[in-house]
Amino acid sequence: MPPDKAWKLKTPSLTAHASHWQPTPLASQLSSEAGLTPLQAQLLINRGISDRESVRSFMRPQLADMADPMMMKGMDEAIATILKSIDNKEKITIYGDYDADGLTATALLSNFLSSIDIPVSCYIPNRLNEGYGLNREAIGKIASNGTGLIITVDCGISNGEEISFARSLGLKVVVTDHHQMPIGFHVNCPVINPHQGDCLFPFKDLAGVGVAFFLAVAIRANLRKRGWFKSKPEPDLKEYLDLVALGTVADRVPLLGQNRIIVNSGINIMGMSRWPGINAMKEVAEIGASEITADDLAFRLAPRLNAPGRMGDPEIGLKMLTVRDPHMAREFALEANTMNNQRQNVEKDIFKQIKGLIKTTEGFNGLKTLVFAEEGWHKGVLGIVASRLVDKYHCPSLVFSIQDGTAVGSGRSIDSFNLYVALGQLSHLFERFGGHAHAAGFTLKVENLDNLKNELEALANDTFGDEDLIPTIEVDAEIMLNDITRKMIREIKILSPFGEGNPEPLFCARSLKVLGSRIVGERHLKLRVRQEGKSFEAIGFGLAGKYPLDGKTINMAFIPELNRWNGYERIQLRVIDL
Numbered sequence: 001m002p003p004d005k006a007w008k009l010k011t012p013s014l015t016a017h018a019s020h021w022q023p024t025p026l027a028s029q030l031s032s033e034a035g036l037t038p039l040q041a042q043l044l045i046n047r048g049i050s051d052r053e054s055v056r057s058f059m060r061p062q063l064a065d066m067a068d069p070m071m072m073k074g075m076d077e078a079i080a081t082i083l084k085s086i087d088n089k090e091k092i093t094i095y096g097d098y099d100a101d102g103l104t105a106t107a108l109l110s111n112f113l114s115s116i117d118i119p120v121s122c123y124i125p126n127r128l129n130e131g132y133g134l135n136r137e138a139i140g141k142i143a144s145n146g147t148g149l150i151i152t153v154d155c156g157i158s159n160g161e162e163i164s165f166a167r168s169l170g171l172k173v174v175v176t177d178h179h180q181m182p183i184g185f186h187v188n189c190p191v192i193n194p195h196q197g198d199c200l201f202p203f204k205d206l207a208g209v210g211v212a213f214f215l216a217v218a219i220r221a222n223l224r225k226r227g228w229f230k231s232k233p234e235p236d237l238k239e240y241l242d243l244v245a246l247g248t249v250a251d252r253v254p255l256l257g258q259n260r261i262i263v264n265s266g267i268n269i270m271g272m273s274r275w276p277g278i279n280a281m282k283e284v285a286e287i288g289a290s291e292i293t294a295d296d297l298a299f300r301l302a303p304r305l306n307a308p309g310r311m312g313d314p315e316i317g318l319k320m321l322t323v324r325d326p327h328m329a330r331e332f333a334l335e336a337n338t339m340n341n342q343r344q345n346v347e348k349d350i351f352k353q354i355k356g357l358i359k360t361t362e363g364f365n366g367l368k369t370l371v372f373a374e375e376g377w378h379k380g381v382l383g384i385v386a387s388r389l390v391d392k393y394h395c396p397s398l399v400f401s402i403q404d405g406t407a408v409g410s411g412r413s414i415d416s417f418n419l420y421v422a423l424g425q426l427s428h429l430f431e432r433f434g435g436h437a438h439a440a441g442f443t444l445k446v447e448n449l450d451n452l453k454n455e456l457e458a459l460a461n462d463t464f465g466d467e468d469l470i471p472t473i474e475v476d477a478e479i480m481l482n483d484i485t486r487k488m489i490r491e492i493k494i495l496s497p498f499g500e501g502n503p504e505p506l507f508c509a510r511s512l513k514v515l516g517s518r519i520v521g522e523r524h525l526k527l528r529v530r531q532e533g534k535s536f537e538a539i540g541f542g543l544a545g546k547y548p549l550d551g552k553t554i555n556m557a558f559i560p561e562l563n564r565w566n567g568y569e570r571i572q573l574r575v576i577d578l
Contacts, residue, residue: 005577006470007508007557010046011477021479026050034059037491043505044495046476059494061261063238069214069221073199078174078190078215079222082149085172090148092120095134096318097154097208098127098309100302104247105153105176105209107321108240111275112216115235116228121145122322124314128379131408132434132441134162143169151215152176154208158434160187176211178253179434180420203258205501209247210262213240242270242278243321249294250302254501263497267292276329277320281305284333294497304333307340310380347381350374351388354399368460368469371453373400373407373446383410383439390414394471396422396460402446406431411440416468417460426455473557473577475508481534484560484571492560506576508557517549525549525575529556537563540575554578 011024023031023038024045031041034055044050049058057065069075085092092113096106106122113120125131125138133155139162142150149172156163156175163173164187173189181195192211194201206214216237224234245266248259255263271289273279278301282289285300308316316339320332354372358364370389382399389397390412396419400409413419418437423430429452433442444452498504512529520526525540525547538558540546556578563572 004470006472007577008472008474009478009508010474011042021477021483030055039488039491040495043476043492047502058256058260061264063261063265066261067202067214067258069218072192072194072201072211072214073196074190074192075215075218078176078192079218081172081174081190082151082219083222085149086118088148089119091146092118092149092151093142093145093147094120094122095138095142095150095152095155096122096124097132098124098314098317099154100250100305100317101208101247102154103305103309103314103317103321104243104250105212106318108209108212108243109151109153109216110322112219112235112237112240116223116232121147122318124309124318126312126314127309128312131443134159134166136162136165139166139169139171143171148172149174153212154178157185157191157193158182158432160185163187163189176208176215178206178208178211180436182434183424205253205257205259207248207251207253207259209244209251210253210259213237213244213262216240238265239269239274241266242273243275245270246278246297246301246305249297249497249499250306252298252500255294255497255499256501260497260502263294263499267294267297267497275321276326277323277332280320280326280329280333281336283330284337294499298499303343304336304340307343308336310343310384311339312380313339343381343384346378347384347388350377350381350385350399354385354389358393367457368395368464369453369456370395370397371400371449371456372398373402373409373449375402377401379408382408383412383441386410386412395469396456398452398456400449405446406443407446407449408443409441411435411442413438414468416464422456422459422463425459426452429455473506474503475557476505477507479507479509481509481512481529481531481536484536484573486562486571489560489562489571504559506557506559508555510555512554512556514549514552514554517547519544519547527575529554529573536571536573538573538575540578543575543578546578549578
């Protein structure tokens with residue numbers, strides 16, 4: 001059974017006699033000092049932002065505060081290598097990844113270099129046949145097409161052997177990546193990655209496309225010094241920020257610091273994007289030019305961009321972001337949309353199979369980790385299935401597809417279990433692995449699967465307790481329904497874009513009387529709740545299993561929002577938990 005959720009209040013609860021929410025003394029002080037409303041001050045404190053300078057940067061994310069790309073370790077060497085290839089008129093190949101981060105990074109550098117008349121081609125490996133990162137066969141193909149320089153984006157940091165092979169063929173390589181540095185890391189080429197130990201760049205949590213963007217800024221600055229743009233127009237890299245925002249949000253890096261500047265600016269630009277593929281995806285996803293949110297990028301655009309790579313044809317996603325013809329862009333967007341529907345069906349089928357195994361097989365209830373492997377499972381959706389397992393069972397989950405004696409898999413984890421560190425301790429079992437604290441990919445021989453299950457479970461038992469398996473909902477404050485107004489919702493919206501590191505503010509209210517409940521759209525729960533004479537409509541997506549609630553008294557965790565329908569605007573509570 002999925003675990004019940006625990007609610008953790010970030011601010012003190014209301015007193016028994018209070019009829020409205022009250023800010024903490026620190027929030028009142030910050031509100032006065034920084035010119036915020038008390039609610040905004042409290043929400044920022046809850047996110048670890050509590051001094052005037054941090055508040056200023058957060059409340060006014062501006063491009064003028066972007067960091068100097070030359071502070072990144074390896075940038076000088078990378079720029080020197082790239083400029084030498086440009087001087088020698090060598091062909092440059094951008095080698096990317098098949099996910100939204102890698103595709104936007106590849107498209108960004110390709111579009112940028114093409115716009116300044118530098119010959120460039122792209123290579124995206126096939127997820128199903130080649131897997132993640134550089135591979136020898138791909139490098140051989142790239143070398144044979146006349147390439148002199150490979151620039152990796154969103155990959156390469158775990159490919160020391162492949163880089164040595166590329167150099168043996170006479171290729172130069174520049175690695176740009178944002179994944180964690182492997183133990184004993186060493187490659188004989190320029191490397192740009194803010195996670196390098198002595199890198200002075202002040203922000204470490206860029207997505208791959210963010211690193212690629214700073215490389216583009218540095219290339220442009222150095223070409224400007226050389227007088228490159230005296231006879232040709234200089235590209236405005238601000239117009240590329242919608243690509244950067246999309247990849248950044250899709251990769252679920254914290255939307256703070258440099259990422260907040262990127263995403264805030266990129267969302268504003270996306271309303272009038274210069275890229276036909278972005279506009280075609282917005283049209284297919286039914287996203288208007290106004291009121292674009294980070295959620296639109298995360299849940300409507302990114303899945304469509306990811307889908308072709310997951311289903312085995314990443315070129316569609318790349319062509320969609322690089323094509324100049326709006327009609328062709330729309331064709332690619334429609335094809336990506338069809339593949340996204342296929343992806344959803346395949347993913348649901350595998351998830352259903354695993355739920356059946358958990359239900360019918362003894363021994364799963366006592367485990368702290370879940371590891372499943374099956375022949376024929378589609379490799380392109382394993383990460384999504386692992387994410388759904390974590391959402392449902394709240395424990396580290398690994399899912400593998402078996403073929404020809406090899407198991408290829410993806411894993412997702414919980415906050416209390418660093419998956420990348422854990423895999424490092426079990427590296428003797430893997431052929432290769434890489435990733436982050438919460439997500440990783442790996443390959444191993446089938447005969448090592450049982451050892452992996454046992455050793456991962458033992459490691460989990462040594463790392464965290466049963467209490468860590470209880471999912472926690474962090475609630476910003478307990479409020480009364482009387483506190484909820486349009487003004488309050490506008491105050492909250494100013495803190496957007498919301499996402500990793502800056503979650504959408506979540507509140508709770510207690511002792512609500514349910515005036516009525518019904519199921520809508522088969523899976524969703526519609527409610528009307530009342531407290532001390534104030535009532536609101538509420539919608540709980542995926543909560544139809546709670547029906548009926550008529551006449552009951554409930555506690556509710558929710559996000560207040562403005563719902564617009566048929567020209568009317570009204571307050572609605574989006575239910576997260578009951």
